[in-house]
Every structure is written in C-alpha cells, then in structure tokens.
Amino acid sequence: MSKDIRIPKGLDIKLKGTAEKILSDLPRSEVYTIFPTDFHGITPKLLVKIGDKVQAGDALFFSKTNERVKFASPVSGTILDILRGEKRRILEIRISADAKDSFREFGAKDPLKMSSDEVKSHVSETGCFPYFIQRPYEIIVDPNDTPKAIFISSFSTAPLAAHDAYALSGQELAFQTGINVLTKLTSGKVHISVCGTDNSFFDKLDNVEIYRVFGKHPAGNVGVQINQIDPINKGERVWTIKPQDVALIGRLFNTGKYDATRVFALAGSEVNKPQYYKAIQGAQLGKLLTTQVKNTNSRFISGDVLTGKKIEKESSLGFYTNLISVIPEGNYYTFFGWMPFTQNQKLSLSRTFFNFLMPHKEYNLDTNLNGEERALVITGEMEQVFPMDIFPMQLLKAALAGDIDKMENLGIYEVAPEDFGLIDFSNTSKLEAQEIIREALDIMIKEVG
Amino acid sequence: MQFLRNTVDKLKKPFLKGGKLERYEKGFQAIETFLFVPNHTTKHGAHVRDGIDLKRTMMIVVIALVPALLFGMYNIGYQHFSQVEGSDLSLIHLFGYGFWKVLPSIIVSYAVGLGIEFAFAIWRNHDVNEGYLVSGLLIPMIMPIDLPLWMLAISVVFAVVIGKEVFGGTGMNIFNPALLARAFAFFSYPNFMSGDKVWVSDAMTTDGMSGATVLGSLAQNITPSYSTMDMFLGLIPGSVGETSKLAIIIGALILIATGIGSWKIMLSGVIGAVVTVFAFNAVGLNELMNFSWYNHLMVGGFAFAIVFMATDPVSAAQTERGKWMYGFLVGFFTIMIRIFNPAYPEGAMLAILLMNAVAPTIDYYVVNSNIVKRKKRMKTNPLKTA
Numbered sequence: 001m002s003k004d005i006r007i008p009k010g011l012d013i014k015l016k017g018t019a020e021k022i023l024s025d026l027p028r029s030e031v032y033t034i035f036p037t038d039f040h041g042i043t044p045k046l047l048v049k050i051g052d053k054v055q056a057g058d059a060l061f062f063s064k065t066n067e068r069v070k071f072a073s074p075v076s077g078t079i080l081d082i083l084r085g086e087k088r089r090i091l092e093i094r095i096s097a098d099a100k101d102s103f104r105e106f107g108a109k110d111p112l113k114m115s116s117d118e119v120k121s122h123v124s125e126t127g128c129f130p131y132f133i134q135r136p137y138e139i140i141v142d143p144n145d146t147p148k149a150i151f152i153s154s155f156s157t158a159p160l161a162a163h164d165a166y167a168l169s170g171q172e173l174a175f176q177t178g179i180n181v182l183t184k185l186t187s188g189k190v191h192i193s194v195c196g197t198d199n200s201f202f203d204k205l206d207n208v209e210i211y212r213v214f215g216k217h218p219a220g221n222v223g224v225q226i227n228q229i230d231p232i233n234k235g236e237r238v239w240t241i242k243p244q245d246v247a248l249i250g251r252l253f254n255t256g257k258y259d260a261t262r263v264f265a266l267a268g269s270e271v272n273k274p275q276y277y278k279a280i281q282g283a284q285l286g287k288l289l290t291t292q293v294k295n296t297n298s299r300f301i302s303g304d305v306l307t308g309k310k311i312e313k314e315s316s317l318g319f320y321t322n323l324i325s326v327i328p329e330g331n332y333y334t335f336f337g338w339m340p341f342t343q344n345q346k347l348s349l350s351r352t353f354f355n356f357l358m359p360h361k362e363y364n365l366d367t368n369l370n371g372e373e374r375a376l377v378i379t380g381e382m383e384q385v386f387p388m389d390i391f392p393m394q395l396l397k398a399a400l401a402g403d404i405d406k407m408e409n410l411g412i413y414e415v416a417p418e419d420f421g422l423i424d425f426s427n428t429s430k431l432e433a434q435e436i437i438r439e440a441l442d443i444m445i446k447e448v449g
Numbered sequence: 450m451q452f453l454r455n456t457v458d459k460l461k462k463p464f465l466k467g468g469k470l471e472r473y474e475k476g477f478q479a480i481e482t483f484l485f486v487p488n489h490t491t492k493h494g495a496h497v498r499d500g501i502d503l504k505r506t507m508m509i510v511v512i513a514l515v516p517a518l519l520f521g522m523y524n525i526g527y528q529h530f531s532q533v534e535g536s537d538l539s540l541i542h543l544f545g546y547g548f549w550k551v552l553p554s555i556i557v558s559y560a561v562g563l564g565i566e567f568a569f570a571i572w573r574n575h576d577v578n579e580g581y582l583v584s585g586l587l588i589p590m591i592m593p594i595d596l597p598l599w600m601l602a603i604s605v606v607f608a609v610v611i612g613k614e615v616f617g618g619t620g621m622n623i624f625n626p627a628l629l630a631r632a633f634a635f636f637s638y639p640n641f642m643s644g645d646k647v648w649v650s651d652a653m654t655t656d657g658m659s660g661a662t663v664l665g666s667l668a669q670n671i672t673p674s675y676s677t678m679d680m681f682l683g684l685i686p687g688s689v690g691e692t693s694k695l696a697i698i699i700g701a702l703i704l705i706a707t708g709i710g711s712w713k714i715m716l717s718g719v720i721g722a723v724v725t726v727f728a729f730n731a732v733g734l735n736e737l738m739n740f741s742w743y744n745h746l747m748v749g750g751f752a753f754a755i756v757f758m759a760t761d762p763v764s765a766a767q768t769e770r771g772k773w774m775y776g777f778l779v780g781f782f783t784i785m786i787r788i789f790n791p792a793y794p795e796g797a798m799l800a801i802l803l804m805n806a807v808a809p810t811i812d813y814y815v816v817n818s819n820i821v822k823r824k825k826r827m828k829t830n831p832l833k834t835a
Binding site for chain 2: 013015159231233234299301305306307308310325327329330331332333334335336337338339340343346347348349350351352353365366367368369370371372373374375376377378379380383389390391393394409410411421422424425426427428429430432433434435
C-alpha cells in the first residue's frame with residue numbers, strides 16, 4: 001500500500017549527456033583512496049599507519065567525537081600514504097590494493113532475529129554508520145541516538161542523476177535485508193519514496209512505508225519528502241540513507257563481507273559515451289576520465305551539477321558518489337550578454353530568454369556565473385523552486401545574520417544544503433544559498449547541538 | 450568583439466590591485482561588466498547558474514517602460530500644440546517637440562543618479578548596482594514636463610542619498626526611490642508640481658487657458674471634458690509616462706510575461722481600487738465619488754504606479770501572500786486619498802509610499818503564521834508527548 005505525494009513546485013534542469021543504461025566494470029585500480037573530507041564535521045582518529053596491512057572491512061579510523069563511528073577500508077592491501085593538509089588535517093588515506101581482495105569475516109546474520117542493540121553494534125563494528133546521515137544538520141549520525149524515523153529516497157530528480165533502481169539491479173535481496181536492518185535502528189518507521197512515474201522492485205519491498213512521489217526536482221530530495229511525510233521538529237532526529245548504501249549493508253548482513261562495490265553514472269555533455277560503471281569505493285578515475293573527456297576546459301563534479309563537489313581529473317571515487325558529472329567550464333566573456341532575449345542557449349527560470357517557449361529543450365550548461373553577485377532584490381523566485389513549507393529567503397537572511405532563534409523558528413532543522421541547490425541555481429542575485437545554509441547548520445551544531 | 454575585449458583588458462590594468470587607479474576599480478568594473486558579462490565561474494554551491502542577472506532584469510523593466518515613454522513624448526507635443534498654440538501639426542512634429550522636452554530630464558536624471566551611485570560604489574568599495582537604471586528613467590516619467598532641471602537634480606540627489614544609500618544601497622531601501630524623488634519635489638516645489646498649469650508644456654506662461662487634469666477638474670467638482678477613449682489612449686494632460694493606459698498595459702504585459710513584475714500586486718491593486726470606488730459610488734456625494742470605476746482606473750497616475758512602482762520588489766511586500774494584501778491596500782488608499790483629500794488629487798504616490806512603510810509589517814505577520822504553525826506542530830507532536 002503506497003501513498004501518493006505530489007510536489008507542486010520545482011524545476012527540472014534537462015542537460016545533455018544523460019547516462020545510457022549500459023554497465024561496464026571499471027578495471028581494478030592500483031591505489032584506492034578514502035577522503036576524510038567527504039565526512040562533514042568529522043575529525044578522524046587513525047587506527048592504521050603507513051605500511052600496515054589491512055583487509056577489506058578493517059577500520060581505518062574513527063570519529064574523534066564518537067568511537068562507534070568507524071570507517072572501513074574498501075579493499076585489502078597496504079596503507080601507502082596518509083596525506084595531510086593545513087594543521088595536519090588528514091586529506092587522503094591511500095591504500096595500495098592487493099590483486100584480489102581478502103575480506104575480514106563478520107559472519108552472515110539475519111537482522112530480524114537480532115535485538116536492536118545487537119544490530120547497532122554490528123553496524124558500528126563493520127563501519128557502516130557513516131552511511132547514515134542525520135537531519136537536522138546533514139552530518140553523520142550519532143549511533144547512541146534512536147531516530148524517530150529513517151527515510152530513503154529511492155530516486156533522484158537532480159540533473160543527469162543516476163537511476164538508482166537500474167544501479168541496484170541484481171541487488172534486490174540485499175536491499176530487502178538492508179531495509180530489515182534499518183527497522184531495527186529506529187523507534188518509528190522506515191519510509192521509502194519511489195518515483196511516481198516509474199515501476200521497480202522498490203514497489204514490492206516489505207517492512208517499509210512506501211510513498212509514490214510525483215513532481216519536478218527537488219521532488220526526489222529526501223528533505224522535501226520528509227517535509228511532506230513527517231516534518232522534523234526541534235529536538236528530533238531522523239536518519240537518511242542512500243539506496244546503494246542500503247544494499248551495501250544488506251550484502252554485509254547476508255554474506256558477512258564488507259563489499260564496497262558501487263555503481264556510478266558518468267554523465268554530462270563533455271563525456272564521449274555517458275554510461276554506468278561498477279567500481280569499488282575510492283577507485284582511481286584518472287584513466288576513465290582521460291579517455292572519456294576530450295575537452296581540457298571541463299569541470300569534473302563528484303555528484304550532480306547542483307550539489308556536487310568539484311574534483312580533479314586524477315581524483316578517485318568518493319565515499320558516497322554515484323554520479324560523476326562533466327560539464328564545460330564557463331570562463332569566457334559575453335559581449336552584452338545581459339541583453340534580454342539574447343543568449344538563448346542558457347536556461348532560466350525567468351522568461352527573459354525565448355527558450356522558455358521550448359520546455360523540453362536539453363541544455364549544454366557551463367559553469368559561467370552569468371552575472372555578478374548582487375544584493376537581494378528580486379522576491380518570489382526562491383519560493384518557485386522550494387517546495388517545503390518554509391520561507392526560504394527569510395531563512396537565508398536569518399542565517400546570514402546568524403540569528404539562532406529566528407532560524408529555529410523558520411525551520412532550519414528541516415533543511416540541508418542540497419535543498420537549496422535550485423535556489424543557488426535560479427536566484428538573480430547569485431547568492432550562495434547552499435554555503436550560507438551549511439555555515440548556519442554548523443553554527444546551530446555549535447550553539448544548540 | 451575580441452578587439453574590444455583586448456582593449457578593455459589593456460585599459461583595466463591600472464585599475465587592478467596595485468595599479469595607479471586601484472581606488473576606482475569598482476567604477477571601471479561597472480562599465481566593463483556593462484559591456485561584457487564577466488568570465489566568472491562558479492566557485493561554491495551549484496556549478497551551473499540561471500542565465501538571468503540583475504542587469505537583464507532591470508533591462509526588461511526599461512523595455513516595458515518604452516511604450517509609455519514614447520507615447521508620453523508624443524502627448525507632450527500634442528497637449529502643447531492643441532491647448533497652448535492651437536495649431537495642427539504632424540505626428541512627427543508633435544513627437545519631436547516632446548522628445549526634445551523630455552530628453553534633457555532623462556539625461557539629468559541618469560547623470561546625477563548614476564554619478565552618485567558610482568561615487569558611493571568607489572567610496573564604499575562595492576559593486577555598482579543596476580537598480581538605478583530603472584529609477585533613473587522612472588523619475589522623469591512621473592514629473593511635470595516643465596519642472597526646472599535643477600529641481601529634478603535635487604530631487605534625484607535626495608532620493609538616491611537619503612532614500613537609498615543611507616539604508617545601505619540597492620536592496621536595503623524602505624521606500625521606492627523614484628516616488629521619493631517625486632514626493633520630495635511635490636512638497637518642496639508645489640508651484641511646479643501641482644495645480645492646473647503644470648501638466649501642459651508652457652501652460653504656466655500662457656494666460657487664459659486651462660490645462661487641468663481630469664482629477665484636477667473632478668476635485669473642483671467640475672465634470673471633465675475628456676472621453677473615456679481619450680483617457681485610455683492617453684490624450685489628456687498629465688506627467689510624461691502616466692497618461693496612456695494602452696502603453697502602460699503593454700508594459701504590464703511585458704512584465705508579467707517575463708515574470709519580472711508581480712502580477713499579484715498589479716491584480717490585487719486594481720481589485721482594491723475598484724472595490725473602493727464601488728463603495729463610494731454607493732454614497733455618491735460629489736463628482737469624484739460618482740466617477741465610475743473604469744474611469745477611475747483610467748485617470749491620474751494610478752495605472753502607471755501600480756504597474757511600475759508598486760511592483761518594485763525591494764520596497765513592496767516580499768512574501769507571496771503579503772503581495773496580495775499590499776497591492777489591495779495600495780488600490781484602496783489611492784482612491785481614499787483621491788476622494789477625501791482634494792489637495793492631493795492624485796493619491797497613488799502617497800498610497801504607495803505609505804504601503805512601502807507598512808510592507809515589512811505585512812510580511813512580519815505572514816512569516817509569523819508559518820512560525821506559529823511550526824510551534825504548534827511541535828507541541829502536538831505525538832512523539833514528544835509520549
């Protein structure tokens with residue numbers, strides 16, 4: 001039995017270069033890299049040093065503030081290097097991989113026959129807590145909490161997004177086990193939302209509340225769905241997790257092995273053949289990106305073009321990544337580019353370009369800012385792409401002012417930076433909304449906790 | 450274009466950090482970014498951005514103003530020759546007369562206003578904002594044609610410095626700068642801003658003629674001699690931009706179609722005015738009260754004000770629900786002031802300035818209802834009480 005949710009507002013950004021549903025194996029890399037910078041607010045305490053031998057599933061480090069949050073090695077091999085930045089902050093842990101992985105044996109388990117505490121300590125022991133992200137604050141969860149609910153969005157509406165149901169084909173059983181694990185971690189329910197216009201194995205899951213969601217981006221954002229299903233109040237905690245990570249946890253319980261294999265899409269207008277690849281977390285991307293992307297003036301993004309992180313061509317697959325987007329850089333000048341109704345190759349929420357008459361057009365957008373940052377002048381445009389019951393501009397202003405009471409009143413606990421991705425995109429003043437919200441959330445963590 | 454770009458790059462050098470003219474960087478930048486949308490790429494947040502920027506937004510408003518401006522120029526000539534000189538001339542001639550009358554005030558308005566904007570930008574080291582591109586054109590369009598240029602200049606100085614910069618510049622002002630300029634002139638130089646003689650070019654120096662506006666006649670309880678069609682097309686005395694309802698409607702359609710102007714404010718403003726007129730029609734004590742609703746929409750500055758001034762996003766209500774209320778009250782107060790205060794035959798200016806002051810309060814209550822809802826949800830939350 002599923003319930004329908006309709007999201008009335010939003011904007012689908014249609015970009016050229018959607019990944020075709022072809023899956024290839026990425027050849028095994030020599031070196032795998034874990035980036036502690038993938039984990040916002042975590043200070044790593046190392047458990048290994050250079051030269052140590054590790055198995056896949058061995059903990060590499062844990063969070064300084066909570067030793068139950070452990071981070072596992074995706075492969076077996078030898079610790080090659082630990083790269084540090086300013087103030088000795090750890091940036092990368094590089095593992096020279098064995099030719100074939102040997103796994104640490106955790107033993108197959110049936111979560112439904114275990115108590116909550118047993119499941120929790122098993123998830124902690126196997127380094128799976130980093131896959132759970134807490135709202136409020138969009139940070140890795142505290143294993144000592146019991147969330148009021150766990151939310152999964154089984155689809156993404158972001159530009160060029162990977163199709164999760166496709167990426168998980170063959171993983172249906174593992175996914176169900178993963179759901180069973182989640183039911184043991186919350187005092188409430190596990191909620192999964194599925195794409196309203198799509199049929200997949202997600203519709204047939206047990207032990208979970210299913211919602212069919214209809215609408216434009218950001219309908220696929222878990223935050224928007226939470227706001228519709230069961231909004232977060234002050235003092236409450238909910239957890240969220242991505243579909244591929246649910247399957248990873250399921251595999252772990254089914255087989256006893258920490259198998260960090262994931263499927264990611266390589267997409268974008270600059271990619272020769274956009275398609276899906278299977279690789280282990282931390283795999284080197286340099287070779288793939290060199291052969292697939294010819295334009296040297298391109299931007300590589302780990303994630304989607306609204307919320308992703310800029311990476312270098314020689315980088316590695318991130319901890320959570322299921323999409324690498326490649327788009328052209330926009331470092332060029334445009335003569336009288338602001339003249340209304342010119343530059344029709346650019347997308348706009350406003351109707352100041354003639355291409356608003358072509359709603360199905362696919363775009364080849366670049367990274368040009370298309371103007372300069374300005375004071376907030378235009379009103380009403382943020383509301384058009386922000387489907388939560390929250391006043392986005394007023395919240396952003398409170399965030400800029402660092403006014404904690406006001407942010408609390410206006411719903412800061414319900415939002416994450418990704419919910420402001422479209423506001424980043426569409427606002428005339430080129431305000432950096434996601435950055436403002438991230439900083440505001442960090443203030444809230446410090447002041448309220 | 451590459452040649453021009455290279456020239457700009459060469460000229461830019463002394464303005465960059467460490468250069469001789471470093472202090473004037475922001476001023477140069479304003480001109481440079483006017484010529485070229487810069488090559489800045491996204492550094493944080495979303496990697497792709499909407500094609501719109503504030504320059505494009507403001508240009509849309511300027512384009513929307515053009516029909517009213519062109520008709521206004523023609524009408525200046527038409528009123529002058531039909532009322533003062535009484536000769537019959539060709540369209541080109543009439544337009545030409547008006548063009549040369551209006552052009553100096555546009556130049557003065559832009560020169561003084563942008564001059565102050567540039568000076569403040571250089572002094573306080575911030576970017577020059579585009580807001581004045583619109584204000585600078587609005588100001589000459591809402592003034593009487595014969596207002597001496599020095600009075601216009603002083604009004605602009607007041608509007609930009611006191612109305613905008615002291616609050617922190619574009620985006621921070623409470624009142625609409627163009628209306629503030631008009632209000633300043635209105636109260637400082639009443640002889641040039643109100644009465645029967647200021648709305649037709651050269652009428653002040655001509656004896657024995659009446660250049661009274663429709664509202665002016667009505668306030669004296671005289672039935673005006675203009676037909677509804679004249680009022681719609683704009684062949685009546687008035688300030689440059691306000692007379693032609695046809696041109697204003699074209700502008701309104703441009704603003705609504707592009708999504709730049711708030712249709713909610715325009716529509717609720719018209720509803721507010723019409724409802725108020727109906728109420729007064731029922732009482733019907735004098736000419737103004739008996740004037741029909743469609744005629745009320747046709748005369749004076751209301752149509753121009755509700756389309757181009759009330760929709761200024763900075764000084765209007767900023768919440769969507771607030772915009773409905775704000776627009777309605779602008780319409781309501783415009784008619785109230787028209788009917789109850791014959792000293793100010795046109796109420797739109799004062800109505801909008803009043804509502805500019807009230808708009809934050811409207812927003813406060815709209816936002817507060819969301820806050821109250823959130824607090825209530827927390828209290829009734831079953832998990833909390835369990």
